[in-house]
Amino acid sequence: xxxxxxxxxxxxxxxxxxxxxxxxxxxxxxxxxxxxxxxxxxxxxxxxxxxxxxxxxxxxxxxxxxxxxxxxxxxxxxxxxxxxxxxxxxxxxxxxxxxxxxxxxxxxxxx
Numbered sequence: 001x002x003x004x005x006x007x008x009x010x011x012x013x014x015x016x017x018x019x020x021x022x023x024x025x026x027x028x029x030x031x032x033x034x035x036x037x038x039x040x041x042x043x044x045x046x047x048x049x050x051x052x053x054x055x056x057x058x059x060x061x062x063x064x065x066x067x068x069x070x071x072x073x074x075x076x077x078x079x080x081x082x083x084x085x086x087x088x089x090x091x092x093x094x095x096x097x098x099x100x101x102x103x104x105x106x107x108x109x110x111x
Contacts, residue, residue: 004028008050020106037064051078062092077102
């Protein structure tokens with residue numbers, strides 16, 4: 001299993017996260033968010049969520065990432081015009097970043 005899971009259908013996001021992870025010697029798996037989290041399998045150490053895409057499925061992804069009680073990072077990024085999305089994710093305990101800051105700090109966030 002990879003160390004990082006990116007939940008996004010954005011190909012540019014996948015490319016950028018994979019490059020930053022590879023630079024730090026980490027492996028990334030990507031998954032499109034539609035349909036919710038996998039029914040089986042354990043989440044990796046870091047789960048990165050494209051909050052703009054998750055909508056009503058956000059809670060299910062967070063529950064899945066925390067289901068086994070293990071400590072893992074859940075990081076989410078969102079467009080600056082989607083403040084309500086960011087606030088909801090923050091309320092769920094996700095490390096929340098506006099998209100611009102996420103891309104700017106990506107290497108540090110994945111280290």
